[in-house]
Amino acid sequence: MNRKHIALSAIITALVCLTAFFVFAGEKNYVEIMAVTGATPLAVKTDVASGVTLEVSGLTKKVYTFDSSALNAFAPVYLRTREVSPSGAFEGTYRYAGIPVLHILEGVAPEKPKTAAFDRPLDMVVTFIAADGKQKHFSYGELTMADDSRPVVLAFHRKELRPSKETKGKAYTWNMHKGNVQGLRLVCPAEPDTSRYLDNVIKIVLRDIPVDGTGLPALKKGIKCSSDTVMTVNDRKMRKLITAGVKPASINGWVRTGHGQGFKGISNAQGFEMRDLLKKNFPGCGADAWFLFVACDGYRAMFSGREIFNTAAGKNMMLITKVDGKPAHGGSSLGPVSDYYVDRETWGLTHIIMIDTIEDLK
Known part of the structure; x- marks a missing residue:
């Protein structure tokens, strides 16, 4: 074998090794987990797909734009859902990896105009906007003050949860979604249906909702007051x-x-x-x-x-x-x-x- 063939062989071997490394790294060391458990792992860390972006704007100090690298830096969660449509139809069971919206909003600085009736964000609405223009709305408080046990997440990975003992020769058809998510899917595991789920979220907007202030108390910080009537x-x-x-x-x-x-x-x-x-x-x-x-x-x-x-x-x-x-x-x-x-x-x-x-x- 001449030197040219030896060099070519070495390059091919290196490429194979690198490819194998990245496959295993991308799958987050399936082999290492299997060596301990003896079973194929299901809850394995995955990454946000390249090209996915998220903008956060509205009543904020600046426009925040997160690319996939920035989104991958957030601590993710892994959760399971049993999804039911607003009409009561079963839509399936799934495993998601995603970023709690809390983790994103913690790093976003709200900024209201000086004329706002209240200077904190707890009366604000947070609107999620999908690539097709569809929108879902949440209060700022339910995303940031609520308990962490079942957080609202932007999911970047989904797998079907199928029965461990499927009937032979009979297809399992209860899962409506067969593939991975497109972009970021808004998932609300604490809610009984998918009314506020949203696919391919690209933007979050923080905003105030106009309310007639007639007869409402003005903001007075630090005062001691009481109310005997609501x-x-x-x-x-x-x-x-x-x-x-x-x-x-x-x-x-x-x-x-x-x-x-x-x-x-x-x-x-x-x-x-x-x-x-x-x-x-x-x-x-x-x-x-x-x-x-x-x-x-x-x-x-x-x-x-x-x-x-x-x-x-x-x-x-x-x-x-x-x-x-x-x-x-x-x-x-x-x-x-x-x-x-x-x-x-x-x-x-x-x-x-x-x-x-x-x-x-x-």
């Missing part, structure tokens, strides 16, 4: 909140930790079920409605009806009247007691405003 507002009609006949609610061992000030205490609280309270005061309201809670110092928190009426966290929400056996600070308080942070706890509550719908961005 008013409901819808379609410019204002009525006194009704609690008679509303189901009572309570929680023991409520761990209260703030995003800014840390540990606040472990408390017992009593009051009323928020779902029942809203249905009593806004007849016919449901998952498509939105609710803005306003306090006597102008503090605000926005909630989607889907969070309140369609999730376990929403089921636990309360209007708090007593904390550790004493009247709630400042009067009635909004109590999203399943939140990781208590920043949406709105003490001295004065108004609950129902917004019928959130319009898509034009």
Whole structure:
């Protein structure tokens, strides 16, 4: 064998070795895992596909553009879903790898105009926009303050979850989606259906929703105030909140930790079920409605009806009247007691405003 053939052989061998290395690296060392478990691994780390990008803009300090390398730098999660359509049809079971939206928003700085009624992002809406123009809406708080157990994610990899013992000669047809995701798929595992799932997300927009401020308290930081009356507002009609006949609610061992000030205490609280309270005061309201809670110092928190009426966290929400056996600070308080942070706890509550719908961005 002459030198030319030897060199060519060496190059081919090197290319084969490199290819093998990248295949194994891309599959995140299947062989090493199998050497320990003896079984083909299912939960294996994967990467965001090359060419995928995500823009975050709106009421932010700048426009943030993430390419696939930047997206791959975020800590991902691995989760399973059982997906049901809004009409109740079964759509399949899947495994996803994705980035919690929280991880992205933590690095994005919201910036409102100086004329905004509230200077924090907890009354903002976050709109996800797909490549085909379709949109889904969330409150900023449900993406950033809620518990981490079933986060909203932007999934970049999907595999069908199929039965371990399929019937021989009979195709399994229950999974609607057969291939991988295209780009980033918005996945909401805490919700009972796929109403807010969205394929090929390319943009996230943070925005304020216009609300008639007539009669609402202005923002006054640091003041001590209280409210002995809560008013409901819808379609410019204002009525006194009704609690008679509303189901009572309570929680023991409520761990209260703030995003800014840390540990606040472990408390017992009593009051009323928020779902029942809203249905009593806004007849016919449901998952498509939105609710803005306003306090006597102008503090605000926005909630989607889907969070309140369609999730376990929403089921636990309360209007708090007593904390550790004493009247709630400042009067009635909004109590999203399943939140990781208590920043949406709105003490001295004065108004609950129902917004019928959130319009898509034009």
